[in-house]
Amino acid sequence: MTPRQSNRRLVPAYLATGGRARPSRNTLDRLTVLYGATVTAPAGLRPEALRVLALLRPGALTVAETASHLRLPVSVVKVLVADLVDAGHLHARSPIPEAEQIDRQILERVLDGLRTLKS
Amino acid sequence: MGNIAAAIRCSFAVATFTPHTRTSMTSIPATLLWCLSAGTAAAVVMTFFLVRMRRGSQALRRHLATAEARRSAAERGHSELAAQLRATEDELRHLAEARLPDLATSLAHPHVAVRGLRDPRFTATDVDRSLTSAMDQLAQAVAKERARVDEAAQATMRGATTTIQALLYRLQTLLQEMQHRYDDQAVAQDLLQADFLNEQALRRVQTTGVVCGAWPGLTRDDSHLADLVVGAMSRLRGYERIQVSNLLRDPVGVVARAVEPVAIALTELLANALHHSHHELPVAVTLQQGNRGASVIVDDYGIGMHADEIAYATRLLGGGEQVLLTELGDPPRSGFAAVGQLVRQYGFTVHVESSPYGGVRAVVYIPGDPLLTLMDETAQPMSAMAPLPPQMLHAHSTPLGVPQTMSQGMSHAVSQTASQVDPAPGSAPVAAAEHTPARAPEAEPVRTPEPTPARAPEAETAYTPEAEREAEPWHEAEPAHAPDSASDAGLPRRRRRRPAVEPERPLPRTEPVAERSPQESATRWAALQSGTLSGRAEAEYRIPRPEGNDQG
Numbered sequence: 001m002t003p004r005q006s007n008r009r010l011v012p013a014y015l016a017t018g019g020r021a022r023p024s025r026n027t028l029d030r031l032t033v034l035y036g037a038t039v040t041a042p043a044g045l046r047p048e049a050l051r052v053l054a055l056l057r058p059g060a061l062t063v064a065e066t067a068s069h070l071r072l073p074v075s076v077v078k079v080l081v082a083d084l085v086d087a088g089h090l091h092a093r094s095p096i097p098e099a100e101q102i103d104r105q106i107l108e109r110v111l112d113g114l115r116t117l118k119s
Numbered sequence: 120m121g122n123i124a125a126a127i128r129c130s131f132a133v134a135t136f137t138p139h140t141r142t143s144m145t146s147i148p149a150t151l152l153w154c155l156s157a158g159t160a161a162a163v164v165m166t167f168f169l170v171r172m173r174r175g176s177q178a179l180r181r182h183l184a185t186a187e188a189r190r191s192a193a194e195r196g197h198s199e200l201a202a203q204l205r206a207t208e209d210e211l212r213h214l215a216e217a218r219l220p221d222l223a224t225s226l227a228h229p230h231v232a233v234r235g236l237r238d239p240r241f242t243a244t245d246v247d248r249s250l251t252s253a254m255d256q257l258a259q260a261v262a263k264e265r266a267r268v269d270e271a272a273q274a275t276m277r278g279a280t281t282t283i284q285a286l287l288y289r290l291q292t293l294l295q296e297m298q299h300r301y302d303d304q305a306v307a308q309d310l311l312q313a314d315f316l317n318e319q320a321l322r323r324v325q326t327t328g329v330v331c332g333a334w335p336g337l338t339r340d341d342s343h344l345a346d347l348v349v350g351a352m353s354r355l356r357g358y359e360r361i362q363v364s365n366l367l368r369d370p371v372g373v374v375a376r377a378v379e380p381v382a383i384a385l386t387e388l389l390a391n392a393l394h395h396s397h398h399e400l401p402v403a404v405t406l407q408q409g410n411r412g413a414s415v416i417v418d419d420y421g422i423g424m425h426a427d428e429i430a431y432a433t434r435l436l437g438g439g440e441q442v443l444l445t446e447l448g449d450p451p452r453s454g455f456a457a458v459g460q461l462v463r464q465y466g467f468t469v470h471v472e473s474s475p476y477g478g479v480r481a482v483v484y485i486p487g488d489p490l491l492t493l494m495d496e497t498a499q500p501m502s503a504m505a506p507l508p509p510q511m512l513h514a515h516s517t518p519l520g521v522p523q524t525m526s527q528g529m530s531h532a533v534s535q536t537a538s539q540v541d542p543a544p545g546s547a548p549v550a551a552a553e554h555t556p557a558r559a560p561e562a563e564p565v566r567t568p569e570p571t572p573a574r575a576p577e578a579e580t581a582y583t584p585e586a587e588r589e590a591e592p593w594h595e596a597e598p599a600h601a602p603d604s605a606s607d608a609g610l611p612r613r614r615r616r617r618p619a620v621e622p623e624r625p626l627p628r629t630e631p632v633a634e635r636s637p638q639e640s641a642t643r644w645a646a647l648q649s650g651t652l653s654g655r656a657e658a659e660y661r662i663p664r665p666e667g668n669d670q671g
Contacts, residue, residue: 010350011502014311021307051503070503073298075307113658
């Protein structure tokens with residue numbers, strides 16, 4: 001076989017939203033956590049929306065993670081997600097604000113504990 | 120006559136002379152005798168002359184007659200020759216004024232008929248042969264010159280399009296990187312628009328290049344057929360009217376060398392469908408899998424094509440002949456010509472016909488043997504915008520359905536086993552009633568056609584933690600990571616978290632949430648608290664020796 005010639009994208013990102021990059025709600029952030037609101041996939045959705053729902057069905061992901069899994073720009077995924085949230089298929093939860101974040105020391109201790117577990 | 124008169128005059132002279140010679144009587148009879156003999160002799164001479172004269176006049180008369188006949192024959196011949204000359208001149212004039220212009224026009228427009236000889240009497244004569252030969256030579260010279268000019272034009276265009284195409288690809292890369300880099304709405308919006316415009320320009324340039332004999336300009340990896348259709352559609356204005364339904368049973372892909380050609384062909388056919396149908400009508404695209412290949416069927420509900428248009432398209436799409444730029448019209452309609460070129464070079468086929476809906480149906484058939492391949496959906500998942508086959512859509516809609524096709528980290532076989540086994544522990548009471556009957560028949564035929572023996576053992580081993588994640592939530596990371604690291608050995612990618620709010624609810628929401636009694640809640644929270652406490656206690660206990668595990 002010849003070496004990998006080109007990994008140029010075949011399907012451009014604008015196709016996912018029909019060229020829109022302005023989400024219907026501006027509360028979404030890269031770290032907004034998404035989780036599915038319905039268990040069954042609703043009928044009549046476009047493929048990319050179904051794909052988002054399917055990706056989120058086993059558990060929650062942030063917007064950035066969703067974008068990475070779908071290999072789409074975050075801006076486009078925000079539009080998709082905003083539409084789905086509007087339609088009631090998804091729930092979005094804002095990231096935990098900076099001030100309420102858990103102490104770094106505790107995290108380090110948890111990390112250490114985990115390492116110990118693994119050893 | 121003169122002779123006779125002379126002879127008579129002579130005999131009279133003899134008679135008048137006789138009285139003077141009367142001196143002797145006996146000389147009279149002698150004289151008479153002499154006279155008589157002289158007269159006889161004169162008569163004989165005269166007769167001889169007479170006969171001779173008559174013979175001469177006869178010869179003269181005959182001579183005269185033949186001369187007369189010859190003259191008339193010559194006259195006739197002359198007039199015939201003159202008529203023939205006139206006819207030949209007419210024929211030549213006809214050649215110059217009618218047949219050669221006809222020929223010149225017909226070389227440019229093949230439907231124009233070239234007139235024949237004006238005078239049918241020339242058929243199969245030397246004149247006919249000469250004129251035909253002259254016309255043939257003219258036709259050959261014109262055709263040769265036209266091909267030469269066309270090749271020069273094509274070479275120029277090829278050079279230009281290749282360069283422009285390369286530049287547009289660089290622009291595309293840049294735009295794509297920027298799309299991933301900038302989240303700002305306004306910027307992102309502009310970037311998407313610019314990307315779309317760039318894509319349209321690329322399509323135009325690429326098609327023109329292909330018509331001019333350039334190669335498609337890009338080699339891709341093996342790609343899903345559905346991705347290819349969606350990618351082709353993304354290059355066209357009005358793509359939102361295109362409705363793709365994917366009826367493929369297997370993850371059919373197109374081999375690397377044919378990806379871009381097929382995409383170009385599909386783009387042109389879709390462009391034709393979009394262009395010739397009203398801007399509110401849909402264009403239906405169906406992906407169909409056959410025994411020996413796969414087809415993409417493009418149906419529009421537009422104005423359709425005339426019989427001669429279909430014939431023209433069929434001729435071009437057959438790919439049998441080199442198309443000249445001059446044949447494409449102005450503005451050049453290069454779509455079918457480009458498709459024809461690709462068909463000839465890459466071996467798929469395109470068929471265009473009037474559809475039963477009144478529009479046009481175009482079918483791209485990709486033979487399985489050289490051009491198709493089965494894709495590994497784990498290593499190379501379909502893009503998010505490509506429609507899933509119906510069985511997978513259905514699988515997605517079942518409760519608890521693990522994303523079976525796309526989930527990048529998760530192997531196909533894992534999801535398969537998971538989806539078949541999962542319902543048993545948790546969702547049995549409620550879901551069994553309505554969902555398991557639907558799932559049972561469709562899970563079997565859908566999944567079994569694509570078993571990969573190599574993957575089976577992996578499925579066995581990977582399944583265990585996946586099934587147990589209900590009980591042990593921490594294990595959910597395990598099955599996800601195993602194939603992930605195997606597939607793309609890049610940075611580790613976090614899979615997903617359990618829903619933080621409702622961690623233990625695999626059931627449909629039909630079950631009312633509020634039914635939990637306060638006692639039960641108390642027990643649960645107590646269990647959680649005690650678990651947390653014991654965990655922390657253990658951690659505290661183990662913390663004193665954290666070293667030595669840094670690599671773990």
